[in-house]
Amino acid sequence: MNYPAMNKLVISATVNGDAESFLCDPGTTLLDALRTELGLTGTKEGCGSGDCGACTVMLDGAMVCSCLVLAAEAEGMAIHTIEGVAEGGALHPVQAKFLELGALQCGFCTPGFIVAAKALLERHPDPSETEIRYWLAGNLCRCTGYDKIIRAVIEAGAELRQERKAPELGTQDRQRLVSDPSDSTDRGALATIEDAALSDAAFEGEAAAAKVVGNEPHPTEIEP
Amino acid sequence: MNAPQPQHAFRVVGTRPVRPDGVDKVTGKAIYGPDFVAPGMLYGAILRSPHAHARIRSIGTSKASALPGVKAVATGRDFPTIESLVMTVGESASDIVHVARNCLALDKVLYEGHAVAAVAATSQAAADAAIQAITVDYDVLPHVLGLEEAMREGAPLLHDDVFTKGVSPKPDKPSNASMKVVIERGDIDAALAGAAAVASGRYTMEPVHQGYIEPHGCVASWNADGQAQIWCSSQGAFAVRSQVASMLGIAQADLRVTPLEIGGGFGGKTAVYLEPVAMLLSRKAGRPVRLVMSRGDVFRATGPAPGAVIDVRLGADADGKLVGADIEFKYHGGAYPGLNAHSGVICSIGHYNVPNARLIGWEVLGNRPASKAYRAPGAPQVNFAVESAMDEIALQLGIDPIELRLRNAVRPGDPQPTGVPFGAIGYVECLEAAKAHRHWSAPLGPNQGRGLAGGFWGNYGGPSTAQVSITEDGSVTVTTGSPDIGGSRASMAMMAAETLQVPYEQVRVTIADTAAIGFSMVTGGSRVTFATGKAVIAAASQVVDTLKARAARIWGVEPGEVAWTDGEAVCSSGAKAGERMTLRQVAARAAHAGGPISAEAALNAAGWLPGFAVHICDVEADAETGHVRVLRYTAVQDVGRAIHPDYVEGQIQGGAVQGIGWALNETYVYNADGRLDNPGFLDYRMPVASDLPMIEAVMVEVPNPDHPYGVKGVGEVPIVPPLAAVANAVARAAGVRLRDLPLSPDRVYAALNAR
């Protein structure tokens, strides 16, 4: 319900570390205020009913769907949005791993996933695959089937743990540390299977030679 | 340049670099449909029909117009009178008059959620309040939802000017059945009478939605001089331009459409809904107008994929060779014709050689939103029935499901149902890869079952334009008109880099507006990496020729004496033999050696090849709750050649999961009044991360000889096999076969307890 005739409220809050004030109607959601009043359109509306997680932000350290919070409720609180996840010009490891592992296609749900995944890893530095899947169950992605998102969060967690262990190391050293060849999620070498039965079935000619490339071994075979 | 190069020759193709638009998308900077702001912009809202079928007696807008902040009100009467014109709309053809009526109803509303009137105001709140002040006097009509109900004599008729196409003689009475497609060969009844095994059954499903997370959104600005701009998220800015210009009677050159980032489409964003309405409002108000749908609007009023009733009889001899297929399906067309039942007929048994067949497809209208393309449109529904029947034949004859399919699979040279022979396809290779995969032989626990299904989709090529330019410092820009819906900027940059023999990072890609680049067909039909890729490669090849010619002029030798090697010009003969000039050096001197270096390729890409896939699914069925859990999933696909394997795997994984959702959870639920009962993500249950295992994507590479790098379309076929793969797994886990989707807990529970 909207109240266009009513007077506007003045809301003061900290947004990504900076003091901000904005005007809003009493019925305005935090999502609309962020997007319209503050121009922070990185936070997305996918449903407006708290079912898709595209509008996920942090409010005084709590993960919320900003479409379900009134802007007026944020008075005096600290809001963190996707725009504040990277520090200066440096991407957060969750952002970097999303890019490195191709964990986004259209990218629309990505801000919500990144805010939620960062919140998870801050609370729980070493989550299992199942824990990641349940933590992110409130975020809908229609493009990826979640596979690469889960892998990106696993790898970002590993990188953050290394960072904590070896704060003195530079970025390149950290990357080397997490690129363990025995790591099941390492994509360094793309498995190439030239199967005899397959070669027989393949029809003649170089152009037609079939090659089978798999991604990674199935996780159930790694973690029985 | 047309023969694929061997794998080892590639320097960029097949690697996994970071996409060029990636940082914008992980930091929230990318501007999507609902994000764009124009100076002085107004906010729009649309009033939608609460009725499934009604005649509009009158629309009262004066109260709304008088409200503070309201700058414009529009109804269907504001569209100019336009003549019937069949246009290509994404994947299929629609009458532009129907498209206009769907954007704003005239005289009749045909489904709950049908747009009736629109308002533009100075704030969203004012616009939302104003549409509540519009009064519509409806004469409510009887409605029809079901496929067979809509085909019955005396059923409520949606249109009095729609006659069944594809029947002879031409019907003299209008019908809700808008199209019939029949393909017959051999003697189907005799073949099935003589078959050793026949699987028959009726399969059903309600419509499902594409489920993109970004709702439709646009901003339009139509000036007093008749020129206009639209900023929108769409699978095809050019399709928006042609449809809106036709509907509003303006020249296409007067309308500049800028594609914003697109938050998913899957076929559903090949259509226009909001853009013409925003244009009408903008023209009246003299200011830019934004329209954005709510999620409820998206579910109620945008294109779901058709639901279906499918009757199938499939027969095989004792060796498992298919002898006959008798298939008749009816697909929902929704409110307007435009679906193409043909694709369902072609894809039904197109992946097998079947000597005798009677394949009948119907498109049937009803009081639902007009069906739109959804990833391999028309194929998953009928594939569910056919691949379920294949599983039954495998069980009846005691033949391994993969072996059964291998005995019938189409190979290169075999005829497609259209009579056109298949080219270098890889269905057999996919089946062999599935057979060899460790998943196929892994042990199963109690209450668990393993299902397998295969499928195909024809893919497409079509028109695309691309421009490749060399900057003064030797870096490269690529410009196309193909919206990047899943990482195609990366594959375009990779193919340009491969052709120019330069590092990937040296190439940057822009998706241009409709005034800045020539025509490209929509991003859809699994065509962009293939067709727009061909245009990019062709333009880059021309640039290589120009670079060689420029280097020759600088050296004072003949063009034939310069080779392009490792991204550098190399003089091959004469006094300068062995001298090299880098791309940067040629670029810096280009202005004095003939001018800037840039090339455009505009082509209608032919030589596309179909995609084939084989999926393996393990499920566990909970006898106490009827809940089905997917335990393991492997998707094998012939991808031609993967340019960027991460994004090819991503297409396979995403398509498979959409199919899993279709199989287990997703369905439109209408009540008796013809109103949608589940227009939100809470009740329209798409898969979430905790529902799923990892999806193993296995890429089989049978290169396309008609693409320089071997590309085949990969985006659509992954949604074809999952419905049957899941259902076959449930049948083997539960010992009962379910033929109605979704396989929801209540249905599975009932089936388990009826054993």
Place this chain on the structure above:
Amino acid sequence: MRIVVMPPFDREFFGGDRLDMDATNLFDLVARLDARAPGFATIAEARAAFAIDGVFAPDWSLPLADACEVIVLPRVGGG
């Protein structure tokens, strides 16, 4: 040359699926098909595709050999 008309165009326009006619190229063929079934030309651009001797022909200007077979089929783009 032999013209094979696939559904739904066979029944929608021509009352049959086998035609015999000569044409210099596909533009000419569309015009001749339109003369036989008025209205075909207006929908051909949006709805039809052609295969010449088993190969899709997006270029309608290619000359047609007398002995060739042309299949007229619906265009399927995809999503």
